Amino acid sequence: xxxxxxxxxxxxxxxHKLRANAERMRARAEALGVRLRPHMKTAKSHDxxxxxxxxxxxPITVATLNExxxxxxHGWTDVLYAVCIAPGKLxxxxxxxxxxxxxxxxxxxxxxxxxxxxxAGTHSAMVEIDCxxxxxxxxxxxxxxxxxxxxLHTAAGCTFEGVMTHGGHSYSEHEPSAMAQVxxxxxxxxxxxxxxxxxxGLPCSTVSVGSTPxxxxxxxxxxxxxxxxxxxxxxxxFQSGVGSCTSAxxxxxxxxxxxxxxxxxxxxxxxAGGLALSKDRSTAGTPFDxxxxxxxxxxxxxxxxxxxxxxxxxxxxxxxSRDPMPWKALPIGALVRILPNHICxxxxxxxxxxxxxxxxxxDGIWTRTNGWAxxxxx
Ligand code: PLP
Numbered sequence: 234x235x236x237x238x239x240x241x242x243x244x245x246x247x248x249h250k251l252r253a254n255a256e257r258m259r260a261r262a263e264a265l266g267v268r269l270r271p272h273m274k275t276a277k278s279h280d281x282x283x284x285x286x287x288x289x290x291x292p293i294t295v296a297t298l299n300e301x302x303x304x305x306x307h308g309w310t311d312v313l314y315a316v317c318i319a320p321g322k323l324x325x326x327x328x329x330x331x332x333x334x335x336x337x338x339x340x341x342x343x344x345x346x347x348x349x350x351x352x353a354g355t356h357s358a359m360v361e362i363d364c365x366x367x368x369x370x371x372x373x374x375x376x377x378x379x380x381x382x383x384x385l386h387t388a389a390g391c392t393f394e395g396v397m398t399h400g401g402h403s404y405s406e407h408e409p410s411a412m413a414q415v416x417x418x419x420x421x422x423x424x425x426x427x428x429x430x431x432x433x434g435l436p437c438s439t440v441s442v443g444s445t446p447x448x449x450x451x452x453x454x455x456x457x458x459x460x461x462x463x464x465x466x467x468x469x470x471f472q473s474g475v476g477s478c479t480s481a482x483x484x485x486x487x488x489x490x491x492x493x494x495x496x497x498x499x500x501x502x503x504x505a506g507g508l509a510l511s512k513d514r515s516t517a518g519t520p521f522d523x524x525x526x527x528x529x530x531x532x533x534x535x536x537x538x539x540x541x542x543x544x545x546x547x548x549x550x551x552x553x554s555r556d557p558m559p560w561k562a563l564p565i566g567a568l569v570r571i572l573p574n575h576i577c578x579x580x581x582x583x584x585x586x587x588x589x590x591x592x593x594x595x596d597g598i599w600t601r602t603n604g605w606a607x608x609x610x611x
Contacts, residue, residue: 236531236593237568241490242509244579245570246586246599247534248284250484251466255285258448258465265454270294270313270441272463275577278586279307280599285466294443294461298325303602305334306610313337313441315397315461317361317369320348325607327354332610337394341370346381350388357392358385359439364422365415366401373426382435396426397441399461407519409450409476416451419443424456449477469576474521480536485586486570487579488531489550491563501552501563505571507545511578523574528552531568532593542571 236245262269271285274296282293282304292311295301301312302325310333318326318338329336337357340346349355360381363370371377378396386393400419403412419442427437442454443461454460464472468483489505507525516523528540537559544551550571552558563569573579581603590596602608 234595242505243488244583268459277601302608323352330356346384362398364398379433395437395439403446412450416447467576470523471515491567506548513575513578515575526571529570
């Protein structure tokens with residue numbers, strides 16, 4: 234099969250770029266002296282998980298139980314579910330534990346810790362620390378930290394692992410030095426929380442931090458045991474804008490077809506709109522604003538001038554340029570590829586990756602999981 238045979242919009246993956254991104258982050262984790270527990274919420278693919286761990290299964294992070302079930306079905310047994318556990322989901326956690334998966338859940342409230350402690354079959358738990366994003370998590374100085382640690386440590390059948398944090402406020406920063414400061418926020422908060430637990434006589438074998446910008450820009454990770462970047466595997470225009478990768482490293486693009494010429498307003502319309510690209514405008518307001526995505530030649534992957542998707546409807550994407558449109562190069566039916574703003578959101582609408590090989594050849598298809606539904610054990 235060839236790229237030109239695909240129905241559009243379609244998600245296209247360049248495996249050599251993926252492998253290089255994975256290799257770079259493995260080397261980074263090694264240099265920082267921490268275990269790599271890649272977050273699979275972006276890629277949602279066991280094949281990509283294997284690339285992240287150079288061909289084998291290993292520790293991973295997930296953001297939904299659907300992902301945990303999908304990875305478990307493909308033989309992954311060390312999974313951190315890094316969203317505060319809803320007590321009503323503990324039966325699903327226990328079912329995975331019963332299948333031999335070490336599924337670690339996180340809590341930031343005493344009621345949740347008690348629910349975990351009382352739920353037979355729950356295996357492993359951590360407390361989430363807030364290091365400045367103010368999404369979820371508690372301060373390392375909050376007495377609730379030790380209270381939760383004690384409840385989890387003393388519960389029968391539950392292993393209390395330690396603490397984790399996520400410096401999501403790195404996404405409000407655009408300068409490497411500011412990213413490095415958020416990385417230090419992550420490290421210092423998590424380490425302080427670990428110290429508070431140990432001072433109270435509790436174990437804390439895991440001190441977990443991570444995002445792609447902080448993993449890239451951290452100066453050191455003393456006291457930390459693992460990091461959890463995820464978007465680095467595929468990359469996107471926000472990450473290239475903040476220096477986590479270059480735009481040439483972005484491994485995943487959306488293939489789209491030209492469907493209309495709007496010559497009176499110098500616009501081309503493609504069949505990839507808000508659903509196919511997502512409406513995440515994470516580059517908005519930055520010096521590297523890329524609209525809803527930058528436009529590439531479908532075969533060479535080279536940028537087509539300054540062509541950019543600047544407006545979207547559900548199934549229409551409007552491409553504009555400061556220069557006259559290359560109408561002849563992009564007739565109705567022509568293919569383009571679009572670099573995504575935020576790949577986690579863009580990829581979420583697709584069930585598969587098409588692996589792009591030499592000369593536009595499609596060398597294979599890798600499936601993804603999506604959504605929140607319970608996946609039956611296989
Ligand atoms: N850990 C947690 C808890 C997260 O929520 C995320 C992303 O949202 C990550 C790790 C991975 O960060 P990134 O998407 O920057 O790679």
